[in-house]
Amino acid sequence: MPSHTPATTPRSRHDEAAYDSRRLRQYLAGEARADGVTRRRLLALLAATAAATTLPRAAQARASASATPATAGSPIVKPLPPEWFVQRGTNAETRWEALRGTGHHTPNELFFVRNHTTTPVLEAADWRLRLWGDGLRGGRGEDRPVEFGYDDLRALPAVTRTAFVECAGNGRSHYTTQQGETVSGTPWTLGAIGVARWRGVRLADVLHRAGLTRYAVDVQPRGLDAEYLSGGESLGRVRRPLPVAKAMDDVLLAYEMNGEPLPADHGHPVRVLVPSWVGIASVKWVGDIEVSARPLYSPWNTTFYRLFGSAHPEGGSAPIGRQTTKSAFELASGATFTAGEGRVLHGRSWSGAGGIVRVDVSTDGGSSWRPARLHDRPRPDTWTRWSLPWRPDTPGPTHLLARATDSAGRTQPVTSVPNTQGYLFDAVVRHPVTVL
Numbered sequence: 001m002p003s004h005t006p007a008t009t010p011r012s013r014h015d016e017a018a019y020d021s022r023r024l025r026q027y028l029a030g031e032a033r034a035d036g037v038t039r040r041r042l043l044a045l046l047a048a049t050a051a052a053t054t055l056p057r058a059a060q061a062r063a064s065a066s067a068t069p070a071t072a073g074s075p076i077v078k079p080l081p082p083e084w085f086v087q088r089g090t091n092a093e094t095r096w097e098a099l100r101g102t103g104h105h106t107p108n109e110l111f112f113v114r115n116h117t118t119t120p121v122l123e124a125a126d127w128r129l130r131l132w133g134d135g136l137r138g139g140r141g142e143d144r145p146v147e148f149g150y151d152d153l154r155a156l157p158a159v160t161r162t163a164f165v166e167c168a169g170n171g172r173s174h175y176t177t178q179q180g181e182t183v184s185g186t187p188w189t190l191g192a193i194g195v196a197r198w199r200g201v202r203l204a205d206v207l208h209r210a211g212l213t214r215y216a217v218d219v220q221p222r223g224l225d226a227e228y229l230s231g232g233e234s235l236g237r238v239r240r241p242l243p244v245a246k247a248m249d250d251v252l253l254a255y256e257m258n259g260e261p262l263p264a265d266h267g268h269p270v271r272v273l274v275p276s277w278v279g280i281a282s283v284k285w286v287g288d289i290e291v292s293a294r295p296l297y298s299p300w301n302t303t304f305y306r307l308f309g310s311a312h313p314e315g316g317s318a319p320i321g322r323q324t325t326k327s328a329f330e331l332a333s334g335a336t337f338t339a340g341e342g343r344v345l346h347g348r349s350w351s352g353a354g355g356i357v358r359v360d361v362s363t364d365g366g367s368s369w370r371p372a373r374l375h376d377r378p379r380p381d382t383w384t385r386w387s388l389p390w391r392p393d394t395p396g397p398t399h400l401l402a403r404a405t406d407s408a409g410r411t412q413p414v415t416s417v418p419n420t421q422g423y424l425f426d427a428v429v430r431h432p433v434t435v436l
């Protein structure tokens, strides 16, 4: 088993890296916009892409901005019973043991929540989506947008698609617990993921109707939630540029989640849904979309959501896109078993690079492995449920491990290449249990 797997398939990494250096060159030529990002920061990134073709240099650990929520109080609308969720600041992590017995799709009530600030409660009837920018016909300024109301979207052809939303930092705490690394950010275990059946319209259809031109390169959705404060400074509202190629491929503007109107916490009335990519791309409560003929930068594709650290180019990697491969047991940490009693272990595995084709499970801390039985056909953008019978015979503490392989040939490694902000964890997680 290789100890390191690339975070993305070589081809997608290559494309994203190539696009990113083009974006930066255009910035230097005065052809790109970068509101809320300093010139110093962009020059550091440019140096990084130049270095990316050679061996990564050792870099000092980069201090990341310590982020604070803009509002205190109750940032999440839905109930968060402690048997379903672990609350982490403005966020709520789903407990894996609560998924036991649920179907392929995560019930809306159980779906994790990641909020930079606070869930805004918005009315569909008052909502407008505004598309603007010099990538649209007529070069529409922010003051002259093309507008769509909720009913306008509802009147367009609807599409339904099953996909996970997973935070880039899901599994982050295991960089520390398993690898002794210091990383910044919400210390998620593995519960910052959910799978839903999303219904909405293709972003491509809306972009066409808004007058997309062939000069467009970046598409930047922005949320209607409050401005995000980091280190006492406002970074503005949550927004992140998406390359137009991805925006035109499989991205949805979703208004339904598992057959219900989108719940408040998940972006009501409309959110962006970017299949297979890190959760930050799936902007909730979308209010406007800038369509730009020049490359765009925001804090969410510069300071955040790149890989920093000694294993990465000095100044950071290209912005991260696809999710990694992971596995989890539908079990509490520290669950107990009885020696001599047969049980069935259940879990799920998923990947941003394709469907899951194989899962191996170890019940003896990684010494021996058995293939699990897969309960879902391998499908991209969603997980595969699996099971394995186990009759423990020796009392005492042990670890359960699950290791998935996806259709792109990625197998979860023993250790994950670290980065200072703890993104894209992909190593096999050691799940502690006790046999009584």
Ligand SMILES: Nc1nc2c(c(=O)[nH]1)N[C@H]1C(S)=C(S)[C@@H](COP(=O)(O)O)O[C@H]1N2
Binding pocket: 111, 112, 113, 114, 115, 116, 117, 165, 166, 167, 168, 222, 223, 224, 225, 238, 265, 266, 267, 278, 279, 280, 281, 282, 283, 284, 285, 286
């Ligand atoms: N407007 C807005 N969109 C957002 C966020 C946010 O705070 N504000 N958080 C992002 C992040 S980091 C993640 S992981 C996902 C989480 O989606 P969920 O809360 O529906 O699970 O939403 C993304 N979209």
Ligand SMILES: [Mo]
Binding pocket: 114, 166, 167, 168, 169, 279, 280
């Ligand atoms: Mo996230």
